[in-house]
Amino acid sequence: MLCRQVACFCGTSIAAERLAAAQLPLGRSRAESELFLQQTAEAQEAALEVSGCLDIRPALEVAVGGMRLTGKQLEGVASTLEAAFALKARASVARPGANVGAASGAGGGGGPPLYPSLAALAAPIAEEERTLLRAIRGCIQFGSVLDAASESLAAVRAERADNKSRLRAEVEGWVRQLVAKGAAEPGAGVTLLRGRFCVGVRAGRQGELPKGSMRLGASSSGATLYVEPAPAVPLNNAEALLSEREAAEEAAVLGLLSGMLGSRAAQVAALVEAVVALDMVAARAKHGAWVGGVRPSFHEAIGPDVSPLHLPGAMHPVLMQRGLPPLPQPPSIDDNRFDRDFQAAPAWEPRRVLQVDGPTPEPGGAGGLPVPLDLRVPPGRAVVAITGPNTGGKTATLKAAGLLALMAQAGLFLPCAAPAVAQHGPPRLAWFRGILAAAGSGSLVLLDEVGSGTDPLEGAALARAVLDTLAEQALLTLATTHHAELRRAADEDGRYTNVSMAFDTASLRPTYRLAWGAAGASNALDIAQALGFDRAVVDEARRVAAALAASSAAAAEGRDSHLAGVASALVAQLEELRGELAGQRAAQEERQKQMAKLQQTLREARNWEEELRASPPAIVAERDALAAAVQAALDGFAAGTQQQADVEAALSHVEAEIPEEVARYRGREASNGAPGDDDASDPELLRPGDTVHVAEYGSMGDGTVVSTKGSMVSVRFDASQLFAAKRGSAKPVRVHRSKVRKVRAGQATGLALSGWRSEGFGELLGDIDRALADPRTRAKRGAAGAKKQSPVVLDGELQALVSELEADLDSDSGSPELNELMAAMASEPQEGRGQGAQTVGKNS
Numbered sequence: 001m002l003c004r005q006v007a008c009f010c011g012t013s014i015a016a017e018r019l020a021a022a023q024l025p026l027g028r029s030r031a032e033s034e035l036f037l038q039q040t041a042e043a044q045e046a047a048l049e050v051s052g053c054l055d056i057r058p059a060l061e062v063a064v065g066g067m068r069l070t071g072k073q074l075e076g077v078a079s080t081l082e083a084a085f086a087l088k089a090r091a092s093v094a095r096p097g098a099n100v101g102a103a104s105g106a107g108g109g110g111g112p113p114l115y116p117s118l119a120a121l122a123a124p125i126a127e128e129e130r131t132l133l134r135a136i137r138g139c140i141q142f143g144s145v146l147d148a149a150s151e152s153l154a155a156v157r158a159e160r161a162d163n164k165s166r167l168r169a170e171v172e173g174w175v176r177q178l179v180a181k182g183a184a185e186p187g188a189g190v191t192l193l194r195g196r197f198c199v200g201v202r203a204g205r206q207g208e209l210p211k212g213s214m215r216l217g218a219s220s221s222g223a224t225l226y227v228e229p230a231p232a233v234p235l236n237n238a239e240a241l242l243s244e245r246e247a248a249e250e251a252a253v254l255g256l257l258s259g260m261l262g263s264r265a266a267q268v269a270a271l272v273e274a275v276v277a278l279d280m281v282a283a284r285a286k287h288g289a290w291v292g293g294v295r296p297s298f299h300e301a302i303g304p305d306v307s308p309l310h311l312p313g314a315m316h317p318v319l320m321q322r323g324l325p326p327l328p329q330p331p332s333i334d335d336n337r338f339d340r341d342f343q344a345a346p347a348w349e350p351r352r353v354l355q356v357d358g359p360t361p362e363p364g365g366a367g368g369l370p371v372p373l374d375l376r377v378p379p380g381r382a383v384v385a386i387t388g389p390n391t392g393g394k395t396a397t398l399k400a401a402g403l404l405a406l407m408a409q410a411g412l413f414l415p416c417a418a419p420a421v422a423q424h425g426p427p428r429l430a431w432f433r434g435i436l437a438a439a440g441s442g443s444l445v446l447l448d449e450v451g452s453g454t455d456p457l458e459g460a461a462l463a464r465a466v467l468d469t470l471a472e473q474a475l476l477t478l479a480t481t482h483h484a485e486l487r488r489a490a491d492e493d494g495r496y497t498n499v500s501m502a503f504d505t506a507s508l509r510p511t512y513r514l515a516w517g518a519a520g521a522s523n524a525l526d527i528a529q530a531l532g533f534d535r536a537v538v539d540e541a542r543r544v545a546a547a548l549a550a551s552s553a554a555a556a557e558g559r560d561s562h563l564a565g566v567a568s569a570l571v572a573q574l575e576e577l578r579g580e581l582a583g584q585r586a587a588q589e590e591r592q593k594q595m596a597k598l599q600q601t602l603r604e605a606r607n608w609e610e611e612l613r614a615s616p617p618a619i620v621a622e623r624d625a626l627a628a629a630v631q632a633a634l635d636g637f638a639a640g641t642q643q644q645a646d647v648e649a650a651l652s653h654v655e656a657e658i659p660e661e662v663a664r665y666r667g668r669e670a671s672n673g674a675p676g677d678d679d680a681s682d683p684e685l686l687r688p689g690d691t692v693h694v695a696e697y698g699s700m701g702d703g704t705v706v707s708t709k710g711s712m713v714s715v716r717f718d719a720s721q722l723f724a725a726k727r728g729s730a731k732p733v734r735v736h737r738s739k740v741r742k743v744r745a746g747q748a749t750g751l752a753l754s755g756w757r758s759e760g761f762g763e764l765l766g767d768i769d770r771a772l773a774d775p776r777t778r779a780k781r782g783a784a785g786a787k788k789q790s791p792v793v794l795d796g797e798l799q800a801l802v803s804e805l806e807a808d809l810d811s812d813s814g815s816p817e818l819n820e821l822m823a824a825m826a827s828e829p830q831e832g833r834g835q836g837a838q839t840v841g842k843n844s
Contacts, residue, residue: 001318002403004356006412008327009286011050014057014272015279016330020354025280027409030298030431035117036284036411041295042115043278043285046090050279052083053272058338060269063262068255072143076342077261078136081129081268084275088125091118091278121281124274126267132260139257143341145250153249160242167235171197174209174229183208191226193217195243196236198228284412290324291317293413296427304380308476309401309444310428313372313420316400317407320415322359323369330354371512372417375401376424378516381497382471385489386480388501393512394480395448397501401478402446405432430475439474447479456483464489465570471495490517594644598634605630686713691743694735702743706732713740 007019027033042048054076059069069077094111113119139149147154171190178184183205191198193216201209203218203225212230219226228236261268287293299306321327334351336342345351375397377384386394404414404427414427421427433442450463460483467486470477471493479486490496502511605627633650636642686692686705692715694701703717714732 001357002407004354005290005317005321005327005358006280006283006287007354008330008356009283009290010279010330011282012053012276012279013055013331013333013335015050015276015283016354017333018276019280019283024410026406027411027431033409033411033431034298037295037408037413039117039121039281040284040288040411040413042118043281044289046093046115046118048087048090048118048278048282048285050083050087050275050282052079052086053275053279054080054336054342055333055338056080056272057269060261060265063258064265066262067258068251069258069261070143070341071140071145071254072341072343073338074136074140074254074257074261075143076336076338077268078133078140079342080272080275081133081136084125084271085130085133087275087278088122091115091122118278118281121277122274124267124270126271129264129268129271132264132268135260136257139253145253149253150249153246153253156242156245156249160239160246163235163238163242167197167232167239170232170235171199171229174232175199178205178208181205181208185224193226195240196228197232197239198226200224201227281411284410288413290327291315291320291413291415292418294416294421294426296408296414296429298408298431299428302430302475307377307379307428308381308430309375309377309405310425311373311375311401311404311414311416312424312427313417314375314400314404314427315370315372315415315417316396316403317415318358319370319396321356327356372420373397373400373512374420374514374516375404376516377476378497380494381476382474382495383467383477383479383489383497385467385486385496385498386478386501387482387486387498393501396512397514398446398448398478398480402435402444405429405435405444409435432475439470441473441475443474443476445470445474445477445479447477450479450481450486452482459483460486462570465574467496468493468571469574595638598637598644598647602630602634686737686740686742692740693743694739695741696739705740708737711737713737715740 003019003022003024006024007016010016010019025036027036056077059073059077062069062073091113093114095114097111139146145153147157168190175184175188175190178199178201179186179188183201184199185202188200191200196216198216199209200219201224203223206213206215206225206227209227210230212233214228214230214233215225216228217226218224288295296311299308302308332352332354334345334349336344371393373393386397388394407414408427408429409431416427430442430444432444433440435444439445447466450466452459463479463481463483463486467477467479467489490498498517500515502513502515630647630650633642633647637644637647686708688705688707690705692703692705692713694703694715694717697717700717703715706714706716708714712734713736714734716732
């Protein structure tokens, strides 16, 4: 309700809607709350007023989307920009006498601003947007595009005006002739039908018009025909064409302006937000004036000599509403909607009105204001026990204290009675860090009827235990209660203080005044009698109460001892629960860390999936199975049915089963034998049977060591083995040790090849054809660059290439590409070619 009160003082529909939705900004720190209060004070001093700003956010969305705004919509944008610049000028006015000789801008003189916090809020209203404003105002007036907007538009309009003048003169001449001949009604004039100028002629007299005249229509009675005279036909045609050209030129201007707005959409949106922020500050200032608010201050420090809450003459702002002037009605988003071209709503159209809850104000504020509350907590006290009768105002006091603390943090001035402020000073309070939330060292805690609704003795013990804990944990606790045991706490513990709601026993009416240091009686029987309870029942209740009081006095010592024991046990239980809660929080944090780690691993697995998306079908099938297993394990872990170890085991299995052959079959070299990896890069460790990779052979460089001799290694390539399935055993190739890299264990498992061998080579050949480049293209490149390679390397590459292409030779032996390759190989000189060269010749 407080937010809706403030919303009524807004000047823009955006700010009003936000405040009505309880989006009043709260200071996140003491410094921010003090800044809010400074803004409110400056807005009051500057009499800041916000008006004329429309909700142009839909226009920005349309412009950003590349669509065209209408002339009236662009004028709405311009009006908002003008209002924003006027607002900035008011907020950024320079301090009088400061830097008078400096150049002055739109915001005033060049000296320091008179209202620095308002000037900071107005900073996003940048001068650069004046270019857009001048462009719109220079091209649009009263929703129409001006001639000055475009030379071509001005030329088209001039030509159209000339043509229309000649057209009207032509048609008017025929009208006069027809009237003179009696073929048209006396006083007849030019008629515009279907966008064309014509004359009205009596039925049967159309022959008076020249041949080639066009009939456009007839009157409802048929007595008059509307005919376009033949000489006017080309002029009407020209009018139609010129009208279309004019519309196109106007659309071009509107599109240009809309594009300018779209290009500055982010800056204009920031300007709108600055206007809304200033509007909220102005609304806070007006609300403070409406309630007669006083600017509060926050304590530098809280100590034994400082009151945590000093609010003399405090009043609840909602309860004040009945005695104050009626709230104004803020602008509504329905007043000037974008989809109506920012036109005002018709009087008959329903309008959304901001309804403010709370007491209905009396005419002229005759209802009176509530009784001020003396909310001045004594220094050094952490717990305030508020006692007194039912309907005496305890809960209202509690709510007023909490609400005023929130108001101060939001930058609102506090409604405090002037006489009380003059006597006890302006309101001061601590900046409470946790209001009505988890209690901490800077928290304000509000408890209504603490310990009620259960056994009186145990309820009192529970209430005392809770308040003792909060006395250590929170900064200030306000608690209403009827328990007599809590009233005595102030005599036993210096952290407690009592305050009672005064009650007039003569009239049996509450006075709503606070009496500090005194514990009030509940006066339940007196109030029951005032409410109309049967007199005999009330008298019997008084006798029973007297008897209970006598017996209670006799057992007071034992009860106090029992109460202390119960309180001690409850405190111990609270401490135990606090420890359990801390353990649960730690476990929850650890679980969140584990989930984050597993989610990261899952993202990495999904990255692997993207890399493998173009892999051969056998790898894809196995990949999908592994991914499903990992996802199932993660789902089980999230549901609590599987342990983290199960998920980690599934992920480890995936890591072990992802071979580097996947990358190689996609044409990328694997990074086997990284520098520093002795096991993979030391050629002395190569032995027959080792799995190796020859990088210079690219995707066909995987193989097995057959033998080693000196600096040379004989390698049988895996691809040659596959192709040799049709033509016989593959021959090993001799390669220098420096070109061979041993594949580390786990890097080249049989994931890719084992499945293929078991399913046959027919599917494999198709997979390799999709995964590798076209062998014929590689053959061309090999033939063209063969002469540039050294003899030793050439032999090895040709051996691998021929082994790779053996299967294709059977079926495509006559292809031009392979013949070209054979010719290139045959033309190579034989000097320096070893056994490998002879082998190539034979295989060819």
